[in-house]
Amino acid sequence: MNLFAYKRPASVDEAVRMAASPGAAYIGGGTNLIDLMKGGAAAPTMLVDVSRLPLNGIAELPDGGVRIGAMALNSDAANHPLIRQRYPLLTQALLAGASPQLRNMATMGGNLLQRTRCYYFYDTAFDQCNKRVPGSGCAALQGINRIHAVLGASPSCIATHPSDMCVALAALRATVRVLGPAGARAIGMQDFHRLPGDMPQRDTLLEPGELITAIDLPRSGFERHAHYLKIRDRASYAFALVSVAAALDIRDGTVQDAALALGGVAHKPWRIPQAEAALIGRPLAPETMQAAADLLLQGAQPHSHNGFKVPLARRAIVRALRSAADTTLGT
Template sequence: MRNFEYQKADSVNAAVAAHAGQPSSFVAGGTTLLDLVKIDIMQPERVVDVNGLPLYDVEELDDGRLKIGAMVSNTDLAYHPTVVEKYAVLSEALLSGASTSLRNKATTAGNVMQRVRCPYFRDGVSACNKREPGTGCAAIGGHNRSVHAVLGTSDQCIASHPSDMCVAMAAIGAKVLVTGPDGEREIDFLDFHLLPGDSPEKEHALDADELITHVVLDAPIKGSRSTYLKLRDRASYQFALASSGVIVATEGNTIRDARIAMGGVATKPWRAREAEQALIGQPANEQSFKKAAEIAFKGATPYEHNAFKIPLGQQAVVRSLTNATAARA
C-alpha cells in the first residue's frame, strides 16, 4: 500500500468535489479498493470516504420500483423484506457472494464497481490492458479456467465480471443514479458496465468524478418467480464459474414472460434477451429450457481452459429455469 490522502465527505456534492483534480477513489466498504491498494494494483493519490453519506435507505416508489441507496450493505439488501419477497433472485445472488463478513462491509454501489479477479490483472507485472493499456492480455494463452469469460470477450481482455448481485440486477432491470460535477443523471443498468472491446481499461459508463447514489430496480413482473443459481468448485466463497439469474412468469404451463441473466461466463453482467424471447409462449419444460440455454450461449468463444463454461453455463440456465417453474412444494 502506498500512502494516499484521505478525505471524508459530508455530502454527495462534497464527495464529488473532493474526487476531482487528481487520481482519486471513492471508498465505501473498501472490499475491492483496499485489497487492490494493498497489493499495489490501484494507486489512488486521494481516497474520498463516502461512509456516512445519507444513502442507506431502501424505498419502494409509487410506481412499484425499488430505490436502493448506494451505501446499503449487501447483507442488509439481501435480507430486506421487500427484496426477499419480490426480488428473490437478488436476495439469493447477494447471499451466494463472498462471505458474511464481506457482505456486511460491501455496499450496493461498491458491488456494482467491483473489479475483475483475473490473476494477470492482479499480479502487477503480466501483460494486462486493463491495468496498463497497450501491454496485451496474458490471460489469453495463459491460465483462464475460472475467472475468465466466454461471452463478450475481445482480443484485448477476457476477464469475467465477478459480481453475483449485478447478474440479478441485469435480470430485473434497473437504473443507476449518479451525481457528478454537472449534476445528476441516470444510466440504464445494462449500459453501465462496458464490454472490454479495444479499451478494457474503461469498465463502466461513469464520467469523471461521478458518484453512484442509488440503484433503482424495475418493478417486479407480476406473477413471476425468480431464482439465482451459482455453480463453482467449492460450495461457498468462490466467484462463479457459471451462474444464472432468472425471472419467469407462467400462465398454466406456458411461459408468459422471462428474464435470463448470466454470471461468471461473461465480461459484464450478461442479459440473454434472445434466449428470453425464445422462451416466451413456450411450454415450461426441459426442452424449452435447453433451447433457450443454447441460444444464450450462441457465439460464445472458448479459451484454452474454460470451454467447459459453455455447457456448464447452459446447465445453470436450465436448472434455474426448472427451479423457477417447478411446482411449489
C-alpha cells in the same frame, strides 16, 4: 501501497466536488478497493469516503418498484422485507456472494464496481495486463485461463466480471442512478458495464467523478418463481465459474415474462433479451429452455482451458429455469 490523501465529505454534492480531483476514488466498504491498493493494482492519490453519506435507504417507489441506496450494505439489502418479498432473485444472489463478514461491510454501489478477479490483473509481477497497464498485452490469452470469459471478450482482455449481485440486477432490468460534475443521470444495467473492446481498463460507463447514488428496481411479476444458480469450485466464498439468474412470471402454465442472465462468462453480466423473448408466451418445455440457452450462448469462444464453460452454462441455464418454475415463493 502508495501514499494518498483521505477526505470525508459532509454531503453528496461535496463528495462529487472532491472526486473531481485527478487521481481521486470513492470508497464505501472498501472490500475490493483496499485489496487492489495493497497489491499495487490500484493507486488512487485521494480517497473520498462516502460511507457515511445518507444513501443507505431502501424504499418503495411510486410505480411499485424499489430504490436501494448505494450505501446500503449487501446484508441489509438481502434481508430487507421489500427485497425478500418482491425480488427474491436479488436476495439469493446477494447471499451467494462472498462471506457474511464481507456482506456486512460491502455496499450495493461498491458491488457494482468490483474489478475482475483475473490472476494476471491482481498479480503485479505480470507485466502483461491491458486492464492494469493499457497497451501491455493480455497474459491470460496464452496463460491459465480456466476462469476467463467465453463471451464478449476481445484480443485485449478475456477477464470476467465477478459479482453475483450484478447478474441478478441485470436480469431484473435495474437502473443505476449516478451524480457527477455534469449532473444526475440514469444508466440501465444492460449498459452500465462495458465489454472490453480495446479499452479494457474501463469497466463501466461512469465518467470521472460520477458517484453511484441508488439502484432502482422496476416493478415485476417475479416474486414467486426465481432461482439463482452459482456453480463454483467450492461451496462457499468462491467466485462463479458459471452462474445463472432466472426468474419467471408464470400464469396458467404459460410464461408471461422472463428474466435471465449469466455470470462468470463475460466482462459484464450477460443478458440477451432475445433469450428471454424465446420463453415468453409459451409453456416452459425442455425445448423452449434449450432454445433460450442456445441464444444466450450464441457466439461463445472458449480458450485453451475454459472450453468446459460452454456446455456447463448450457446445462446450468436449463437447470436454473426449471428450478425457478418448480419453486413457488411467498406462499
